[in-house]
Amino acid sequence: MIISSRTIKILEYVSRKGETTIRDIGENLLLSERIVRYEIDNINFIVSNEKTASYIINKRGRLHMNNTPKMLGIIEDLKEVEKVSKHEREDYIFIKLLFEGKINLRRLTEELDVSRTTVKKDLASLEMKKTGIEIVNNSLCFPVNDEFEKRKLLIDTLDEYIDEYLNGIGNNIVIDVLKKMFSKEEQLLIEKFLKNISEHNLKANKLYKTFYMYLIITIQRIRTNNLILKNENANFLKTTEEYQKINKEIILLEKNFEILFTENEKLQIADFLTGLFSYSYNTSIFDVWIKINIFIKEIIKNVGGKLQINLEDDVWLLEGLMNHIKPAIYRIRNNINLKSMEVYYEEAREIYPRLFTVIKEELKALEKLINIEFPENELLLFLIHFQAALERNKNNGEIKNVLLVCIGGFGTTNILAYKLQRAYELNEIKIISYLEIDKSYRNIDAVITTADLNINVKENISVPVIKVSPFLTEKDTAILNEHGFSRKQNTYDISEIVKQLNESASIKNKEKFRKELQNIFSVSIRGDEAEKKDLFYFLKEENIIFEKKKLEKWEDAVKEGFKPLEKGKYVDESYYKSIIELINNFGSYMVVSEGLAIPHAENMNNVHKSGISLLYLKHPVIFPGNKKVNLLFCLSAVDKKDHVQSLEDIIRLEEEFSFRKKMAETNSKEEITEILDKYKRFRR
Template structure:
């Protein structure tokens, strides 16, 4: 049976046995003639199994009276009759989870000829080799799987993520395959793994998306299974000092006895580091992590991506704090997913592309720097999820928005997706959104006064007396029509914050704009369109000649950072505690603040220790040795009041280094005045280039 026919069956069952030729052709992106042909073939198969066929009830409409039998058929019939593609996935799973395969056994299990089995294995070898895994002949066992342990687990995880149970990714094909895969882990108690994960998340005060939760649970399934079979990670390429000093590592280590005692295994340091890596890579619903490895490249990368998108749409987008913050927190785990080849279980690509083709195209073009940084192509789904952030930003610029029911949003696709869905709903309806949560947090909201639950999960997943409406992550005319049936009050046109400020400034002098903005937002609430443009600061706004100290010598790395901090303190930019915080961050996380150009960028977050955003530049005659024997000759230390105000200036500084040989020019003997002149010349030419 063709894979396309399987999709038709799934499509009909999901719609309780009713559809049309047109709907199916649009879903499969084929013409109606092809659909008619496929349904004829499908009816022949159903008839041979004494199952009611698909009936053409006129005007292109289709119906199956007892569609439940189709589900039974899909679950019970042989793989050969369902899909060759599914058969290959089951055989691949056998190879991955058992570690060996026997051609004779495959011939018997699947009623295949030797040549057919060899053809399947030839196809699967291509997949395995992409992960540097190989099938080698063993005279006693047949074909055995060889390769790096982390690579084996990565491909196992890909299969489990795609086909395991979860509220966001159930389809008939996946259910069918999972029936086979779960046999390999039938002796591993998932409730124990759930207990372990939830204790860690509670200790971290962290809420993660359902997709991230499934990934973590699946990886722990794999880890326990592999250790039980004596396949153990004995070394890692990761920065051990960085991981050992994270809160994630601490709590994973403190609670590992939960797994060790129940499953009778030992989890070594390298296994803990790999598990920590997955927890750090999980997409958080709540807390942000300011100290990811390669943080500086990521924050500058986000600025470049937003700048590129602004060139296709509106430059105003570059000043959107919500966009910057959202993308920084989205792209950190996205880079982790891409590098580790972790795919979204729940695809939105087709729906997003169909609804917002231009945004998708502009996003794809804007992400070229990220592809260059990763040296990897970004998948359609990752592009679509990032595109959602840009869609939200454009809505904030252009949207005319619409008083109050309590709404709970349950979304399995992640923090950014949930927040953007909430934003879209607020743009149309005057509602009080109690929270945007993953499915695994629903129990915590059952006692709340909820009028309506809006969810992206498939129908039937939520067992509650509260009205539930299922929609997609993209709010289009169809989903708005569905929500309108629940009589949600709509907004009148929103008030523009920019226009309101212009009216106020005509009649009075504003002495404290920050406090005024806060009061306005509290007064107008949801009916206020926050289109106010924040000032974008240049490098010369923070770094001046009094903040430049050249050719210093005779210092340890702690003394050099302390010297930079004392300059910031003298300039009235920080409190004294900030200096110790900078040094502590380096002690904890290692030389993650050092770039390949022997440049260190010491800083810390603002724990009520920053008075204003500022930067100071220090150079040294000889290398200063930072932790892990890392040489440094230049320090740019900075403070930031909000974690955003400094970004454009920092991006300009890195641009000067990477493209204009700035550090070499400093070494050539420039004094502080000439350095500032050089910076201002760069800023002028950059602005000129934008305006031309």
């Protein structure tokens, strides 16, 4: 048999207790009774070979060691030959990946005393077991930049080790990682902080371990500048006593660990403290939260059924109710009354008597599950959510008027507007700057953005806010369909039809003919027979860069990409710096597809000529959100409309010509130029 850390744990536990039971061992070491019996049989098999009278004796269900001094010596000998189990090895590798982002294969083989092949098999196994991750070139990649998801994965992985770590027992490679991060004195500081922020004995709560794990993970992530960027319940959390206590006591950790907790980090800690079952990363809590989610969906279905309207596909309603439920439960359990809503209560009952009655009836099952009763003022908030959903769905949920939020000033927004107009039956697409988003607009069914909007801004918008890629991927299309966007059945290029007909017949009035065709096919006119300034008009050969050396940071790639435009007096230095600031503030929305970024910004008197530079990186850089990029089209535009055609060309270059795939085979600027020339011929 393999001597694992589990074997050693059981031996040490029995030696400490003197007398115990299989059930006691299982409960304290978090093992099944079957595994405990298996390990004890194996232990007795091993010590029998030592030809001593040393055994773990099982007498009427009670376990104790015979010849304890000899057994203690055997334990020490076994520690010397202890082998790391595959499970512990994978956990160790995964924790290293999560904390460090990348691993060194050679160093790992030395630390684990295994071959490179074994480590590679472990990496492949991890990729299969851990949903939503990808391991590329020994680096951990996530499809989205969600720091909180990474911390949840760390909590899940560390869960089975935290008891031994807190109690100072057990010894394996995973626990060693934690011991190296935090001294005993630092552990006590964290415990003191947890005691200071709560009036209750947190240690008696089953959430304590999860809370403790989250704090040690958070401290380590802040040390490496991996931060929580937003919290969906920020406004609610700031009003709680828990948040005020955390804000006051956090200085204890900041001073001793020499780090700074941002507003969002403090809000997330408050999120733990304000409820005991609304956190999806704790197993027992998760079960209840799943049930709440199911109940909410059932309530939506039943309310819709009684009102004879389908509300099940309204994702905005589900999200709104799920975000509402946590603050509602907190208010009820802390006797916080929404007095400001009292003036509207009777009015709402008079205007929507049936809806109010239906909601009140359907909420009874949920009240029973969580053992609370929703007061009338809280019921009114449920009514508001449902009333908004009824308004959204009165025309079968179809979205006709869209507000498109422009982040960078031009370019990617025009791509998106063009694709939306071609793909969906829309009456109007209104483009505004993100600086204008706080203004009110009538007759808008949805807001679409290519970057995350500030949570405070989103809370003031009564229609769905949908984040998509400028290239409108299949995933984006599915999201839009869920929100009620109606796809066009057919699209036609009117200008191409006019052009082809004109070659075979004489058209006296082309413009009039185009408009008549538009009316017949019920589509917008696409194309323009006038010559357009396309990608190749703006992309000069001297502005193409092939970069062999490895750049350390994505900011370096942006700076390198704009060097030709800065040198050619197209832009000032402040222009590309504003792009870096935009990405830091709004995320990597300029990464428009896998490996491809289109850095650009609004002209703030720092753009003197419209142009494009191309940077190809032999070694990709990682943009925020773990987005790998090795191809950058860097844009400068005096006027927002200058690059409408260029952007469409970039889309087609990738979609129709597999540009990035061809670029992977290049080794020089000249080869890149050849590929672009081939595309020009291909396009014709």
